[in-house]
Amino acid sequence: MKRKKNMFVHFILDPISISETATEASFAARYGCLVLIENVERLDVGALVSIRGAGRVKISRFLGADPYLSGEVRPIQDRVNYESSNELTSKISQLKESIKNLNSLEIKLKAPADSPLQTRLINSLNWAEDEPPVEFDESFLPSLQERLSFSALQPISGSTKSELSRLQQERLKAMDMKDTVERLELSMGLIKENISSIAAKLAIQSLDIR
Structure with a gap:
């Protein structure tokens, strides 16, 4: 380059x-x-x-x-597997919907003033969908699907040290992967865990309010 x-x-x-x-x-x-x-x-x-x-x-x-x-x-870019294009499209749709659902839950969670923004996931999703700069070398630009597969790998509100450590390990795994579908499955697993975690925290929060 x-x-x-x-x-x-x-x-x-x-x-x-x-x-x-x-x-x-x-x-x-x-x-x-x-x-x-x-x-x-x-x-x-x-x-x-x-x-x-x-x-x-x-x-x-x-x-x-x-x-x-x-x-x-x-x-370094993912391998292109045209046979899995339908599966890829389906998983991308699922991921985007899951990220939006998680963010909807996350913004209901009361967080300390010094906590990270509660819009990291949505910001990451928007970034992945943004058009690249005109002057950018296209040979270095990942596909839209590849960029989206990384978008869920963001910390959520109230993450513990162990959860942040786990996220770091998942990020490293994602960096090593060359299969977009495989990375999407990793991201979906993480999103599902985060939805369960946020839902539990919201349940505790509602008890505290009462």
Whole structure:
């Protein structure tokens, strides 16, 4: 991919074991996401930067580290299985409906003032359905179905530390998957669990009100 001023790659370094006798930790760049800088607002100190994740990438090689890390990346996208197109369409519809149902429950839940916004799921769904920027390299852009399959992987109101940890693990699984239908099934399972969790919290909340 050619260098562009309004894009960068965010990646996670995973610790790896080279040998039992190694005294220093070694790391590998496992997950990468191509990020688009949408807006930069200059502040008195620093800047407020709005970014948008665009798609998964694999770092082919590092080229330099000064003044910042640079390298070559290639897109990672799901395999296209035309035989499962009807199943894919059906699961996408189910996912979108389930996300809306979950969000309808979530906004009824009383949350502390410092809690995350209760619209993360809907915002994620809207982002997935947004048209990509005109200047974006299409070879790096996932399909609409692939983008939607990631949209449910958001925290919900009142999530415990264990639930957030579980969500992180599910996100990593989703990043590894190359089958959109498989990821949709993972997302639907998570949505169903979250609906049950929110419904239980709402039941407790109604008892407290009484």
